[in-house]
Amino acid sequence: MVTRGTTTATAGTTRTAEERARRVAADVPDPELPMLTIDDLGILREVHVDGSGHVDVDITPTYSGCPALEAIRADVLTRLDEHGMPDATVHVVLSPPWTTDRISADGIEKLRRHGIAPPGPAGGAHGDGRAPVPLALTVRCPRCGSPDTRELARFGSTACKALWVCGDCAEPFDHLKAL
Structure with missing residues (x-):
């Protein structure tokens, strides 16, 4: 059992939820290079789902002033919501920097x-x-x-x-x- 917050879930259930959430987030296209997903581009870092079903997604922009950053964040949140995961947060992680x-x-x-x-x-x-x-x-x-x-x-x-x-x-x- 894995306990996070006040909700308890089996490790297998959390892992399956994380794998599903990662697949959904990974499929988001980059707004400036739409032939690539954010996973192809290496922007998607981590996806975690806690026992209550809250999804945390870590992304690293191609550079700190990337004008597409807010569009990527919104697209990830929209895609997760469309797949039944409305409780989500997208975090911008700048270190280590993207290359x-x-x-x-x-x-x-x-x-x-x-x-x-x-x-x-x-x-x-x-x-x-x-x-x-x-x-x-x-x-x-x-x-x-x-x-x-x-x-x-x-x-x-x-x-x-x-x-x-x-x-x-x-x-x-x-x-x-x-x-």
């Missing part, structure tokens, strides 16, 4: 399929100077795979993307920046 290394392999492939060049590895240094900093000499075109690309603008349709163009197929494309 593009949290994007799933499936998420990277979805980006590529939608014409967005996925980021390379962000690495683990995050300013501590102890880990090597990955260096990408080029960004491959997500349409034709050519390495003959150049950056047109440091910021694309959102602050987390840059606008690039391919020298071979001449198509412009977004590149999700490594953070």
Whole structure:
């Protein structure tokens, strides 16, 4: 038995409720990259359900000023409510910070399929100077795979993307920046 607050539930019941709540939250699309779920993007951190059925969801934005944060919070709460879990809270967790290394392999492939060049590895240094900093000499075109690309603008349709163009197929494309 697991006791939380004044309600008692079996550990199996809580685990099943948490798995269900996580599946529901994980399926919420990112408002800026709708081909990805918040789970694909690595924004979804933790989901807990206490014995009374209250759901706590932890999310980490791609950066602290992310304009989509409130939309993500509202979408998670709406989706949980639609699936019979109206008693929920979404917490924003800023530490450890999100990095593009949290994007799933499936998420990277979805980006590529939608014409967005996925980021390379962000690495683990995050300013501590102890880990090597990955260096990408080029960004491959997500349409034709050519390495003959150049950056047109440091910021694309959102602050987390840059606008690039391919020298071979001449198509412009977004590149999700490594953070």
